[in-house]
Amino acid sequence: MSVNTETAAGVVWGEEVVEADYAGHPGRTYARSPGSLVELLATVGPWDGRDFLVQGDVRIGHRDFLRAIPAAAEMLAARGVSRGDRVLLHCYNRPEFALATCAAWWLGAVPVYANRWWSTDEARHAIAVAEPALVLSDATDFFDDGVRVESIEQLAAAWTSNSTFSPVEGVALDDPALILFTSGSSGSPKAVVLSSRSVIANQQNLLVRSRRLPHRLDPGGPQPVALVCTPLFHIGGVSNILTNLLIGGRMVMTVGRFDAGEILALIEAERVQAWGGVPTMAIRLLEHPDFDAHDLSSLRSFPLGGAPLPPALLGRMIAKLPQLERRGLANTWGMTETGGFMTVAGNADLVERPGTVGRPYPVVEIRITDPDERGVGEVIVRAPTVMLGYLGIEDGTVDDAGWLHTGDLGHLDDGYLFLDGRSKDIVIRGGENIACAHIEKTILGHPSVIEAAVFGVPHEDLGEELAAAVTHRVGEAITPDELVAHCRKTLGYFEIPTHWQIDDRPLPTLAGEKLNKKAIKAAFVESVLEG
Numbered sequence: 069m070s071v072n073t074e075t076a077a078g079v080v081w082g083e084e085v086v087e088a089d090y091a092g093h094p095g096r097t098y099a100r101s102p103g104s105l106v107e108l109l110a111t112v113g114p115w116d117g118r119d120f121l122v123q124g125d126v127r128i129g130h131r132d133f134l135r136a137i138p139a140a141a142e143m144l145a146a147r148g149v150s151r152g153d154r155v156l157l158h159c160y161n162r163p164e165f166a167l168a169t170c171a172a173w174w175l176g177a178v179p180v181y182a183n184r185w186w187s188t189d190e191a192r193h194a195i196a197v198a199e200p201a202l203v204l205s206d207a208t209d210f211f212d213d214g215v216r217v218e219s220i221e222q223l224a225a226a227w228t229s230n231s232t233f234s235p236v237e238g239v240a241l242d243d244p245a246l247i248l249f250t251s252g253s254s255g256s257p258k259a260v261v262l263s264s265r266s267v268i269a270n271q272q273n274l275l276v277r278s279r280r281l282p283h284r285l286d287p288g289g290p291q292p293v294a295l296v297c298t299p300l301f302h303i304g305g306v307s308n309i310l311t312n313l314l315i316g317g318r319m320v321m322t323v324g325r326f327d328a329g330e331i332l333a334l335i336e337a338e339r340v341q342a343w344g345g346v347p348t349m350a351i352r353l354l355e356h357p358d359f360d361a362h363d364l365s366s367l368r369s370f371p372l373g374g375a376p377l378p379p380a381l382l383g384r385m386i387a388k389l390p391q392l393e394r395r396g397l398a399n400t401w402g403m404t405e406t407g408g409f410m411t412v413a414g415n416a417d418l419v420e421r422p423g424t425v426g427r428p429y430p431v432v433e434i435r436i437t438d439p440d441e442r443g444v445g446e447v448i449v450r451a452p453t454v455m456l457g458y459l460g461i462e463d464g465t466v467d468d469a470g471w472l473h474t475g476d477l478g479h480l481d482d483g484y485l486f487l488d489g490r491s492k493d494i495v496i497r498g499g500e501n502i503a504c505a506h507i508e509k510t511i512l513g514h515p516s517v518i519e520a521a522v523f524g525v526p527h528e529d530l531g532e533e534l535a536a537a538v539t540h541r542v543g544e545a546i547t548p549d550e551l552v553a554h555c556r557k558t559l560g561y562f563e564i565p566t567h568w569q570i571d572d573r574p575l576p577t578l579a580g581e582k583l584n585k586k587a588i589k590a591a592f593v594e595s596v597l598e599g
Contacts, residue, residue, distance in 0.1 A: 082281075
């Protein structure tokens, strides 16, 4: 693959924002941007001699990664994958995840990011919805017969292969390029379809705001080093991969589940400059008993997302990492359906406007619909990054004018967005979105249960955790342990309620016999958590 020169990349990338039509509606977009994901990859470099992906003892260089893309694409083609096909990626973080993503784009195929924490039932649902031509997994025995499953480890052979396999041409910007799953208030995970335009525009937003467009970078400057511990199968995964590829960065990945001790050790050993996550991770890092024993002076950027940043946590971060007092801290807001980040708040914003998630990125438009007397209403957004829609579902989440109805409640103050809750019945536990209706449906599958209400309650570390109020049939008493065992059959560990209230009395309802969750939660907090 060829690498860019300053002139060539400057022709492709730009900062100017214009009003134009895209995806059948008007909006804000960049005047210059790559015309395809393959063209985006062609602007990478020159980063010879730099490591790109690091995990444990594995170190993959930038040059080796770019050379491996055609080879991996050829391997996928040999397994029957062709333009427009879907390739489902089901694995924990590893270098081959990034390679499989780019190889699929080289073929004009669509990578599908599966949540590696799903239960077998949830994975089965994803297969039925996405209908992949191939599944690449690090647990091939996890899937039922009837779907073609290969070990993603096989792609490792591409690291030392040479291939002249040519990329597919003619993929339109508004063609599907990436599918991710998110929890919706109606239950099972929904498949969010993002276009090439979405992936490229989100990347350009990040590069413009951080002043790191490819043609403005110094190939002889110090290498940026970023630590990634959040799942690559989340929406931030693709931007982590592309950002570090484009800026010549070193992307250091943890091994296994989040471990604050491992994070501290890696920051010191790799001289990590940027590490981000959800507030829960920041809390665990700051409270780790070995925090003061590690040299964290290299850390210069600590962005957080997934939830608003509490002022108390901001103060603790500045106190324990004083080099971040003036710059390097940030809070962002976005969702899978938005295709990435919609807003960002920096140090000064977080201090001067506590609780804000910041101002919109350059091509993002934000409105508040039906505001109340406080200015609070549903947050809707329009941007080239917004999803094409849910696979197989037309529910009006994105209207004809391109506005995405987020389900979040918020208000604007001098252009800064503040979130005031969620209209969708979602709990965010440690950065993971969990649909309450999905959990309720599982609990109601127990033969002794007749009513179930699931909701979030505050948790000092995770932000929120799940609680459930359950009504059982008279004479068929059940215990929390029995319900946990029942849930484990179909739910991931993070989706199982921690707190339970079990009785044979009916739960309170609103007019129309809908459960009054507000009253149920208030009574639960008073009797169970505070009683």
